[in-house]
Amino acid sequence: xxxxxxxxxxxxxxxxxxxxxxxxxxxxxxxxxxxxxxxxxxxxxxxxxxxxxxxxxxxxxxxxxxxxxxxxxxxxxxxxxxxxxxxxxxxxxxxxxxxxxxxxxxxxxxxxxxxxxxxxxxxxxxxxxxxxxxxxxxxxxxxxxxxxxxxxxxxxxxxxxxxxxxxxxxxxxxxxxxxxxxxxxxxxxxxxxxxxxxxxxxxxxxxxxxxxxxxxxxxxxxxxxxxxxxxxxxxxxxxxxxxxxxxxxxxxxxxxxxxxxxxxxxxxxxxxxxxxxxxxxxxxxxxxxxxxxxxxx
Amino acid sequence: xxxxxxxxxxxxxxxxxxxxxxxxxxxxxxxxxxxxxxxxxxxxxxxxxxxxxxxxxxxxxxxxxxxxxxxxxxxxxxxxxxxxxxxxxxxxxxxxxxxxxxxxxxxxxxxxxxxxxxxxxxxxxxxxxxxxxxxxxxxxxxxxxxxxxxxxxxxxxxxxxxxxxxxxxxxxxxxxxxxxxxxxxxxxxxxxxxxxxxxxxxxxxxxxxxxxxxxxxxxxxxxxxxxxxxxxxxxxxxxxxxxxxxxxxxxxxxxxxxxxxxxxxxxxxxxxxxxxxxxxxxxxxxxxxxxxxxxxxxxxxxxxxxxxxxxxxxxxxxxxxxxxxxxxxxxxxxxxxxxxxxxxxxxxxxxxxxxxxxxxxxxxxxx
Ligand SMILES: Nc1ncnc2c1ncn2[C@@H]1O[C@H](COP(=O)(O)OP(=O)(O)OP(=O)(O)O)[C@@H](O)[C@H]1O
Ligand SMILES: [Mg+2]
Numbered sequence: 001x002x003x004x005x006x007x008x009x010x011x012x013x014x015x016x017x018x019x020x021x022x023x024x025x026x027x028x029x030x031x032x033x034x035x036x037x038x039x040x041x042x043x044x045x046x047x048x049x050x051x052x053x054x055x056x057x058x059x060x061x062x063x064x065x066x067x068x069x070x071x072x073x074x075x076x077x078x079x080x081x082x083x084x085x086x087x088x089x090x091x092x093x094x095x096x097x098x099x100x101x102x103x104x105x106x107x108x109x110x111x112x113x114x115x116x117x118x119x120x121x122x123x124x125x126x127x128x129x130x131x132x133x134x135x136x137x138x139x140x141x142x143x144x145x146x147x148x149x150x151x152x153x154x155x156x157x158x159x160x161x162x163x164x165x166x167x168x169x170x171x172x173x174x175x176x177x178x179x180x181x182x183x184x185x186x187x188x189x190x191x192x193x194x195x196x197x198x199x200x201x202x203x204x205x206x207x208x209x210x211x212x213x214x215x216x217x218x219x220x221x222x223x224x225x226x227x228x229x230x231x232x233x234x235x236x237x238x239x240x241x242x243x244x245x246x247x248x249x250x251x252x253x254x255x256x257x258x259x260x261x262x263x264x265x266x267x268x269x270x271x272x273x274x275x276x277x278x279x280x281x282x283x284x285x286x287x288x289x290x291x292x293x294x295x296x297x
Numbered sequence: 298x299x300x301x302x303x304x305x306x307x308x309x310x311x312x313x314x315x316x317x318x319x320x321x322x323x324x325x326x327x328x329x330x331x332x333x334x335x336x337x338x339x340x341x342x343x344x345x346x347x348x349x350x351x352x353x354x355x356x357x358x359x360x361x362x363x364x365x366x367x368x369x370x371x372x373x374x375x376x377x378x379x380x381x382x383x384x385x386x387x388x389x390x391x392x393x394x395x396x397x398x399x400x401x402x403x404x405x406x407x408x409x410x411x412x413x414x415x416x417x418x419x420x421x422x423x424x425x426x427x428x429x430x431x432x433x434x435x436x437x438x439x440x441x442x443x444x445x446x447x448x449x450x451x452x453x454x455x456x457x458x459x460x461x462x463x464x465x466x467x468x469x470x471x472x473x474x475x476x477x478x479x480x481x482x483x484x485x486x487x488x489x490x491x492x493x494x495x496x497x498x499x500x501x502x503x504x505x506x507x508x509x510x511x512x513x514x515x516x517x518x519x520x521x522x523x524x525x526x527x528x529x530x531x532x533x534x535x536x537x538x539x540x541x542x543x544x545x546x547x548x549x550x551x552x553x554x555x556x557x558x559x560x561x562x563x564x565x566x567x568x569x570x571x572x573x574x575x576x577x578x579x580x581x582x583x584x585x586x587x588x589x590x591x592x593x594x595x596x597x598x599x600x601x602x603x604x605x606x607x608x609x610x611x612x613x614x615x616x617x618x619x620x621x622x623x624x625x626x627x628x629x630x631x632x633x634x635x636x637x638x639x640x641x642x643x644x645x646x647x648x649x650x651x652x653x654x655x656x657x658x659x660x661x662x663x664x
Contacts, residue, residue: 188382191349194369195376196396197447206395210386 032272039265046258056262060270065248070274073244076159076234077227080166085220087167088174089212093204095175096182097190106179112172120165121236128153128161154237161237166227174219181215182208217286221279228275245271298325298481299359299450301346306355308341308507315341316507319355323485323500328477330498330515331487334530338507339487340379343453346485348372359451370399372451375444375482379455381436383428389415389439390424396447414442417476419468433460438469445476452477454486458493470496491531495519503527519578521652528576528654535582535626537575538656550575550653554601554621559651572656579629581650584617586634587641599646605636619644 005011037043042051060066091109095102112120127133135150144150154161185208193203209216231246238244243251245267252264301323308316316338323329331339344350346357348369356363364372375396383392390404390411397407415421418438428436437460444452457473458466474497477484488494494501495515502512511523522528525536539550539557550557550573557575587602603621610616615635617628621644628644636642 188378188380189384191344191347191369192376192378192382192384193395193399194349195347195374195453196443197370197399198395199368199370202399206398207384 032269035265035268035272039262039269041262043262043265046261048259048262056266057269060263060266066245066267066270068242069245069248070270072157072159072242073228073234073246073271074274074278076162076166076238076244077224080163080170080227081220081224083163084167084170084174084223085216087171088219089178089216091171091175092178092182092212093208096179096185097187106175109172109175112168113176115169117165117169117230117233118236120168121161121233124161124164124168124237125154128164130154155239157239157242159234159238162233165233165237166223170223170227173223174216177215177219178212181212185211213286213290217283221282224282225275225279228278229271245274299483300325300361301451301483301485302356302358302361303342303346304356304358306342306345306352306357308338308345308350308352314507316345316352319507319509321502321509321512323483325360325483326481327483327499328474328497329483329485330494330501331485331504332489332491332494332501332531333504335489337504339504340455341507342504343376343455343485343487346451347374347376347453373447373449374451374453375447375449376453377437377440377444377455377457379459379487381440381460383436383439383443385428387427388424389420389426389428389431392428392439393443393446395443400447410446411442414446415439417445418442418472434462434465437461441469441473441476445480445482448480449482452482452484454484456487456489458488458490466493473497491519491533503530505530520650522576522654524654525574525576525656528574533579533627533629535575535577535579537577537624537626539573539575539653541571541573553624554603557646557651558598558648559653560648570655573653574656576652576654577646577650579616579627580631581647582626582628583645583647584619584628584630584636585643585645586636587643599648599651601644601646603642603644605638605640605642607638608636610635 037051038046038048039056040051041048041053041056095106095109115123125132129135130150130152131147132150135144135147138144138150139147153164189207189211190200190203193207194200198206229246231244231250234244234247235250238247249264249267249271252260252267301321303319303321306316306319307314319342331342333339341350345352348364348367351365357365359372384395387395390408391398393411393414394402394404394407397410398404411424412421415423418441420435420438420442423431423435423439428439431439437457441454441457444454454473458469461469470493473484473486476482486497488497498515500513501515501518503510503518505526511518511527518527519531522531522534528534528536537552539552542549542551542556548558548560550559552575559575601621603619603626605617606620606625607618608615613631615630615632617630617636619626619628619642626644
């Protein structure tokens with residue numbers, strides 16, 4: 001090792017980052033590795049000594065239950081991601097213009113951000129349950145004959161309850177991120193486009209959207225990743241069957257038979273892999289779109 | 298060609314009046330200058346004409362037809378913003394071609410026209426660059442090219458030359474004038490620079506706090522300011538306090554350094570106030586050596602003896618401060634001889650360039 005080794009900028013940067021990177025690896029990659037190893041049959045504390053075997057993975061992946069859960073999870077995750085992105089961007093763009101009362105309204109939009117997901121869930125229950133506020137209001141107004149007639153929104157396979165909570169939190173989230181990006185862009189760009197004959201819609205499509213796209217992609221990635229892997233909302237507001245992947249995983253953790261732990265770990269690995277694939281594919285798509293537009297970088 | 302009329306236009310931002318009851322007529326095909334101190338509402342006026350901002354009251358009309366209900370994109374305007382606002386994710390040619398693209402013209406078909414306009418602003422061959430790869434002045438020229446590519450009927454320029462160096466500024470001044478004449482676009486431009494205002498505009502208006510202080514051809518505004526405030530803002534002017542003599546004599550006033558013959562005044566008839574201001578632009582005063590009196594007008598009218606206090610050579614011009622019996626007068630001289638400080642000189646105030654106005658503003662406020 002030459003004396004110059006420690007003078008090399010890259011080495012210095014690496015050494016400087018090492019503690020942070022090390023901690024991250026330890027906290028995130030570590031447990032994932034443990035999950036992977038256990039799912040492959042090495043879990044001495046549960047008295048499973050079958051490493052290496054794909055038996056647990058096979059058991060999980062080839063079950064109908066898993067496949068239904070995967071579809072349902074993707075569905076519950078993608079629909080709110082899509083809607084939250086659409087609504088959040090629309091609101092942010094509207095409020096980036098010089099409009100009246102925007103300070104009050106944008107404060108109002110931000111409010112759900114400080115409310116925990118679980119409180120959001122409680123609110124959705126209070127509002128949309130069959131005996132909830134809306135059902136009772138409709139009953140009082142004489143629009144339905146009993147509160148039981150109110151359509152079943154919660155605890156159903158449609159997952160409306162879950163998606164409502166996600167939207168309640170994630171529309172404001174997207175709104176905030178896109179607003180921040182837009183404030184860096186400023187209203188002049190849209191105005192310049194308008195003076196050149198672009199309608200509002202065209203100005204958005206050709207001028208604003210390309211500029212806020214990185215922010216939109218980032219926020220939707222975060223939203224999707226959360227929705228795909230969260231368990232508490234589907235656990236509370238979802239149907240017993242079909243359940244989402246994280247809920248199925250949780251159930252397998254909760255069975256008394258410890259030798260079935262590797263099965264739960266196989267679920268964890270599958271969740272990580274699937275969401276990884278979706279995020280990766282999404283980024284690839286975005287990069288390609290960016291390149292097709294002449295790629296500014 | 299389109300003429301623009303603003304009638305009683307006002308705009309208030311959060312209780313703060315920015316434009317007040319402004320009435321302006323911009324004749325078709327003219328180059329109209331907006332001059333005024335920072336924050337007086339120039340950009341606000343352009344934005345209202347462009348339809349990016351709605352006036353609180355009053356009307357804006359193109360060719361006599363109100364455009365208040367016409368959205369920006371259909372007003373057929375071109376605008377160059379103060380911070381030129383090029384689209385950073387588009388190349389130069391995509392930026393310039395944007396207006397054509399909005400009209401449904403494909404980039405390939407638009408290219409000849411784009412090249413033509415880029416040539417016009419001396420940026421031929423920069424098609425594939427991104428705005429981030431251009432200098433400030435180049436960006437400004439791209440912004441100009443982008444604004445004129447669609448042949449707008451109204452061109453709004455918000456300090457289009459502010460980022461350019463002296464030479465480029467001269468070139469661009471000629472170019473803007475050229476483009477404007479050739480296309481006959483009614484153009485309103487904002488400037489801080491008096492030379493720019495004189496050279497470019499057919500008519501101009503001086504604005505203070507959103508109110509038009511004076512409107513007219515630039516020579517008139519510069520030589521015959523309606524108030525000392527306008528004169529001070531335009532700069533390079535001597536404001537000399539003068540009095541009407543106790544026994545008034547037609548066409549004479551008393552300056553601190555002697556009696557001056559004047560031919561015109563900026564106050565309306567009726568009783569003439571005794572306290573007046575004499576305004577004379579620095580470049581209109583001529584200096585002569587005391588030893589060569591032959592060059593001074595033979596009748597010797599309005600000639601005074603003085604002493605040079607200071608002389609500075611700047612860009613082909615000599616800036617003097619001359620003491621006339623204790624009263625300092627600024628002179629800008631173009632000749633190639635230079636008087637040194639302390640030299641005795643003869644100062645001549647040409648009668649036709651002297652302008653007398655009330656020492657107190659009409660509204661009674663202090664000068
Ligand atoms: N969006 C806005 N909200 C509130 N006040 C504003 C807004 N835009 C401008 N103003 C105020 O209006 C006044 C006039 O602004 P404007 O931009 O028209 O000035 P300007 O004459 O163009 O100045 P400059 O020469 O510095 O560009 C300023 O006092 C400014 O602070
Ligand atoms: Mg301005």
